[in-house]
Amino acid sequence: MSATQNKVICVKTVGMDSRKQAVFRMAFKMHTMQRYELAEDAIGMKPDLAIVDMDCVDGNLLWENHGSENPDLPTLIVSMISLPDAPVPVLVKPVRIETLFPLLRQVLSERTTPGRQNPPQSPPQSPPLQVVQNAQPELASQPVPSSVNAPSSQPAMQKMPEQVGRFDPTRGLLGTLQEILQAKRPSMVMIANQNSLIVFPEQERVMVLQDLTQLKNACENEGVIITTRALQKEDKPDNRNIVVSNFVGLLWQVAIWTSRGRLPDGIPVHAPVKLKYWPNLTRMAPIPNALRMAAFLVRSPSSLPVAVRMLNVPPANLFDFLSAAYSIGLLDVIESRREAAETPPVEPVLVKDEAKGGMLSRLLRRIVGL
Template identity: 30%
Template sequence: MNNSIPKVKTAYVLLVNVDDRQTAMLRMAFKMYNSVNYQLIQPEDNLKPELVLVDGDTADGEEVWQQTKKKYPEAVVVFFGRNAPSFTAPYLMKPIRFDTLFQHLRNLQQGNGVWLADKAAAHKETASEETVTAERLEQHNASEHTQQAVSVVRFHTKGTLLGMVQKLAQQSEDTAILFENKPVLIVFPSVEKVLLAVDNDALQQLCMQTDAEWQTKTVPASAPTAQLHDKAKLTLQSCIWQLSIWTARGRLIDPITPDTIIKLKAWPNMTRLAFLPEAMRLSAFLVRTPVALNTLYKLLPVSLEDVLNYIAATYSIGSLIIEQPLTHSAAQQEKEMVLTRKAPQKVSKPDGGAPTSEYNESDDDKPKGLLARLMGRLRGN
């Protein structure tokens, strides 16, 4: 046994009177915290809880807390609610703030964070770090209002270059996409590769086209297919990943909504895909934790633009599992959606701003010779 591996303390936590939504959020937070192994238990587990959180917002919340306190005299029984109790008790305020949750839980375990029903007595204890006074709670409550509201704009892939490439990827024939009768790229589904006929800047500009009249032409049977496959350096997955980032531009891809539950099937191969800020952090989180965008945005201090671009990219390449809420409807999809959280920190991007694709064509790879003749035929010349 390797004794150099640090042992993580396990703290058993029992939830009483807590609804499913709050339970799911706490369970998710506990999974992401590594310093202490907070483990949710049930009464029938026959384990002694160290912390018991009692939801006090229900009509009988205070009575339930009193009963729970008698049942678990050795545990720290916490009153969990939006408003403080009418009696002296350890108190955890709603809503949950993930950036301070574990600090509060640690204080509660150490006997701190006690709400004093007598405000005069509480005022006398302001100098003591072991007591949460009314003034500190008011400051905490005020900080909750420093949240930033952000509107989420959604987009459809229909009529976009991304949508066209995804459609052709499902077919069997090698097909070129043209815009204004000029070849843009050729999709080779059989070898899962793409041959670019324009440079990255032009491709990025074309990704901004919506409801455009894209033309398609099947690669002529007389064309030397093997040579064209060799010239195609970009994998189909890398192409779709990059196009989705350029198409999303900080927007939420249809059919996902802020309430859609998302989970990553498996890690994308980041070494072969265009750079995307925070992709590693988001992948590490979503590969093990199903979550809605609303919650993900509050949990991780990541730029919303980076989150939405990542969702678009992983969904477009088929790496994202989605589960729509039962109340999901077309009317809800189209209405304005707003996310709120504490103002996020700015996330620096690499010099140059926009991400770049894995493969940049050199002068030697520009359409010429055999390829140039093929492009001419595709144009109809």
């Protein structure tokens, strides 16, 4: 089973109290593209994966018991420290949405199981420094070589790429959803002649009939044929096999899949852009640095090079964020400077010195002849 199949994914927690479970329960409610539920809330369901908290008391013993009782259950470890020798992926606390769900999908797709292995060990601690009492004074006064200085923690400065990739937001699955939104007509979206989405634009609701991986592939492959038709009475899917999602959230996700670090054609590079209002990021697919970019662009307009320099974020993250915001009508491109940004500069016409000299000479000759 893959992490994107349209079913409820039951998650078993090991070594967590009610407060820790509440963190994951809230994260699962925010994720609308795939339904996750804790085993405590999904009574009677067989767990699809497990999350083991190694920071609890007797964490190693719990891991051994979990591995012996569930050797074939895909498992994710959460811990406050990195565990390089762990047999399964490790999510380092604090738990963040942008890292949690990609790891859950990885665990389910790769089927990383604990088996009957030893518990992961914490990295060895550095030995304490020993003070040598009989050290020679001249050695203590020698300067420390620059090669042993601590490495700088300052992140590398991000820069705008010389060539910015572009895509047409009116084509593909993203363009199809935009047309349905403008027409405000319930529609069936078919990808490669297969029923994939039932869209109710006025209710801002969508039923996902296919695997989310197929939707992502349709966004990445421009050759996929996407068609629509009016919704019919016989289009009544089995509610147990579909995912009901928010239409705005789906547009946001499809824009990210389509962008892939590129800009839509409607956003000039040097024109100032601004968010019209604060987005509800808790209901949207995560983008790295989305919170910082939203806080920066909601206050005042900024061009893309300035935003990259001020925020020091990878341009691909900024382009994905702008593409998603643009797709749901959240982005405002300042029109007063848009034409100036899109129109190439006109070279001024210079008057040659020879022409000036010739005219002055003629005037002088006329004055002398008076």
